[in-house]
Amino acid sequence: MSGENEKILAKQRLTEFLETKKMRKTPERFKILDVIYSQSGFFDAESLKKNLDLDYPVSLATIYNALELFLQCNLIIRHTFGLRVKYEKTPVGSSHYYQICMQCGNYKSFTDLKLKKSISLRTFSAFNITNHSLYFYGICKKCGQKNKKQNR
Amino acid sequence: MSGENEKILAKQRLTEFLETKKMRKTPERFKILDVIYSQSGFFDAESLKKNLDLDYPVSLATIYNALELFLQCNLIIRHTFGLRVKYEKTPVGSSHYYQICMQCGNYKSFTDLKLKKSISLRTFSAFNITNHSLYFYGICKKCGQKNKKQNR
DNA sequence: TTTGTTGCAAAACGTTTGCAGCCTC
DNA sequence: GAGGCTGCAAACGTTTTGCAACAAA
Secondary structure (H helix, E strand, O other), X not given: OHHHHHHHHHHXXXXXXXXXXXXXXXXXXXXXXXXXXXXXXXXXXXXXXXXHHOOOOOOHHHHHHHHHHHHHOOOEEEEEEOOEEEEEEXXXXXXXXXXXXXXXXXXXXXXXXXXXXXXXXXXXXXXXXXXXXXXXXXXXXXXXXXXXXXXX | OHHHHHHHHHHHHHHHHHHHOOOXXXXXXXXXXXXXXXOOOOEOHHHHHHHHHOOOOOOHHHHHHHHHHHHHOOOEEEEEEOOEEEEEXXXXXXXXXXXXXXXXXXXXXXXXXXXXXXXXXOOOOOEEEEEEEEEEEEEEHHHHHHHHHHOO
């Protein structure tokens, strides 16, 4: 199963990272990572806490600590849709792109290999790229129709 | 002068938007827009307040109200670098792209016409794109060197 | 005159911090 | 055993809210 494999790789990466940084392999950190890699889609500190409370309660401070850590070893990425911060497992292989309605705030992600290829061509001097995020902002069909009605 | 022209267009767009939405053309809204279009680079509510206090004090609540309004009519865009929210005049013509160091949080913007062209090719059904933002995440030279030293 | 908008202050919200105690190494 | 990590609660900074007064239409 691909999901399980992904989870194992994530744990390996965390282990390696902690060892090279001489940080501790606490059960909390691995439990939080496990929950993240057991779900799909976006999440935040609060939803993570709710999930963890079911079988392994962890304080919010520790969750924020872990999220910061996972960001550093590139296990997760951080987005901001509207004002809310959302995290996501780092997309492997094909990058995810996002379309966000500026009116209702709804968002969804999609993949586009062609786009990914174009973007990956871009090189930087004195900057080591690990990943990129692309957001398309606009008005969704639903809101567009609502506006038309309103302006009549 | 291009900056002045840009400002006039912005005011026109705001006027139109307010009229179609049957909202009021208050001096505060136009003053805030004026300050935004008199500066360059990134800004937030607080820096805006500081600038406004010099000759036309406006309450923070009103500033947030105005920022929300300007977002809706696409006069400004919102970014989140690290955890800080930053606004920017909507880039006209050439889109801006951003590189952000995941370690120190420093960011800078650049333009890339080739990239812009590739991205603009992407079309959507049932979604009316007004603009897009692309962020490159990585480790800047300075932090990269710092890490090397640390791991020795 | 009507009612959308403002200013003010208080409240809410997500996140960070300080510190004592715990547990990994 | 040392000190990095955790949990708790208090503190923080930013954004939102409720409400009375104001002013655009």
